[in-house]
Amino acid sequence: MPTPSTDPSPAGRNRADVRRNERALLDAAAAVFVRAGVHAPVREIAAESGLGMGTIYRHFPTRADLVVAVFKHQVDALATTTPTDPTDSATDPPYQALRTWVHRFADFLVTKHGLAEAMHSDQAGFENLHNEFVERLLPVLDRLLTASAAAGSTRPDVRAYDLMLAVGNLCIGVETFPDYHARQMIDLLLTGLTRTDPTTQEHEEH
Amino acid sequence: MPTPSTDPSPAGRNRADVRRNERALLDAAAAVFVRAGVHAPVREIAAESGLGMGTIYRHFPTRADLVVAVFKHQVDALATTTPTDPTDSATDPPYQALRTWVHRFADFLVTKHGLAEAMHSDQAGFENLHNEFVERLLPVLDRLLTASAAAGSTRPDVRAYDLMLAVGNLCIGVETFPDYHARQMIDLLLTGLTRTDPTTQEHEEH
Amino acid sequence: MPTPSTDPSPAGRNRADVRRNERALLDAAAAVFVRAGVHAPVREIAAESGLGMGTIYRHFPTRADLVVAVFKHQVDALATTTPTDPTDSATDPPYQALRTWVHRFADFLVTKHGLAEAMHSDQAGFENLHNEFVERLLPVLDRLLTASAAAGSTRPDVRAYDLMLAVGNLCIGVETFPDYHARQMIDLLLTGLTRTDPTTQEHEEH
Amino acid sequence: MPTPSTDPSPAGRNRADVRRNERALLDAAAAVFVRAGVHAPVREIAAESGLGMGTIYRHFPTRADLVVAVFKHQVDALATTTPTDPTDSATDPPYQALRTWVHRFADFLVTKHGLAEAMHSDQAGFENLHNEFVERLLPVLDRLLTASAAAGSTRPDVRAYDLMLAVGNLCIGVETFPDYHARQMIDLLLTGLTRTDPTTQEHEEH
DNA sequence: AATGAATGAGAATTCATTCAT
């Protein structure tokens, strides 16, 4: 809804308007995803955002586009921060860096209702989501895993792809079954990954 | 109403027919579940079975009833065979028994498209499914896990419930992502479960 | 299915069997009609009777046939007892006889959940029901009404048909709205039938 | 799209369109209700209106909402005109005012196929309909009846609620049975309501 | 004659997506 007196542009909405709408949409979608999962009705997101449904479709033609966009920021954080942090790699042995990152990844998934599930959805329109994760995060995890294996801390025969999916999977059901301790299971997996040096392993577990 | 000694059935359509139909229904449902997941439309199962939709509702009032029935046989096998097999417990140390059962459990889940997913569904009508699994299988796993921990082979601080859900989770996505090796991830988890004994871990993996 | 030891007839069930079934059906239907109205599912009546649904259809091809049969006894009572009772007509003036019969008719309707409603149903298969009532009871009411009018107790310009439907109508809703006093309304109608305030009434009618 | 000063609507489809559709829906529903009763399938109303089923649900979430809306105008007329008309109360004695209103009420019901019936429906979604009538019209009738009783024209022991339901009931079946004269029966009821020959009437009631 | 399993049309309801304004 343009405010004629303040906007002299004859063409209507300007770039700022559009960007503002997109932001509102993303915030609304994030809120709704938390509340009702990533399969929530489009109308609900529209209502939350205060914008029309048509606007959603204009900005994000498929649901996956929206989901990807919603989590892009957090994915970016996971993708960029860790591997470039020099202090981390200085102080932490590679295995510690791997553990830390996996935990952050898990925390991210666990706090997004339905996201872990959606990562595997073969529903039309969700391939993008999986691809996004693979493209952005797999290289990061791969680097960490390779470094850890190179240091002799972890087995060299485990692929980052499998590990990423496995961790994602272990996060499923956290909301549905409050009694399920995903964190501990992930730790089990990580421990299983290590190369048998007892001193390294025993005191890590929580 | 006379009860001829040879035919206890008082009704027209005889028992054999009815059982045959129920079998057809279960087979059809199994096939459709593989093809389209356990959320497949009832109509599709009816079409696959060659029977009417009403017949499905007669036999299995809720979807979960059908799902449970479809997998009952396999669940029964998992629930009964293992813990009572004396030769197993004689030859295998407790940890081996645990591994074997977990692998069988995983094989079962992996071959049923959508089953692992359905186990977590909070959709109406699927609670039964989760309950069925918990009620039937959790005691078995619990016994195996307790025995293994008692033998000092595995950590005593891991609950069977978490382990069951975790294994179930790790099986998710096997069909969707052919490149995902659930088996290896499950082995990682099992290894992580052991008490960090270097000799135990190295040669188990496949 | 014959009872071999007690029934030597080679042709199967004898007349007594069939009649017994019909009676069971009628009793069951009466019970279900009270409980769930005359639109109750056929299956429910079958279950109540302990007989099969097919048997119901054999005995009563349409639902109205069943409804008519269920109430036949009571209709018979209304149709035959009153007009032939000599003591009644001796002690009661004609108007009193009319009132008494109308009350009995109303009591009959009120105690059959859904019957008053069904009398008007234009649903396929219910014409019979209306016809049955008209054919059996209208002559009775007509006789009573004519006698009462002849004695100068009631208006001569009211037809028995209208009165019968009106009384039937006034019985509707007794179960649904416990606060509705059908009895009093019927009394109002009967009172209105008597010649009372000439100035108010005569010129209004259309 | 800037908001022209003449159109305050922020939305695409403008208000006039929406209102036109709602009107089309109401007209279609009224027509279908006459033809097939208020239980007619939603799809039929949609077809009659030329609009989609979803549109009906958008405008009228429950069937009762639609029914209420269809008859709202007439209910409004009955609810507001009469009691505030000063000339009526000046020229008519209270009993005449009562008669007039009851006739108007009956005319309304009689011309709406299935409405009188629906008023009593205990089907889910029809409570509102009954409530609407009671809430809107009962106070009006109560005022008229009380005034008439106060003037000594009618019996003081009859409640407006019973009278309203009774009149409604007497209107049932007008379309189904063309030979049924609801009008006359209502007049009978009203006449029975008047205080005339005390000896005949008072002691009969139970 | 009796049975009740099977059938499938019918009705309600939801929601992704389009498109006139």
Add this chain to the structure above:
DNA sequence: AATGAATGAATTCTCATTCAT
């Protein structure tokens, strides 16, 4: 660009009626 009303396919579930045994 934005809107949100309109659409109607898709899905679930019920129950009258048929018919093989």
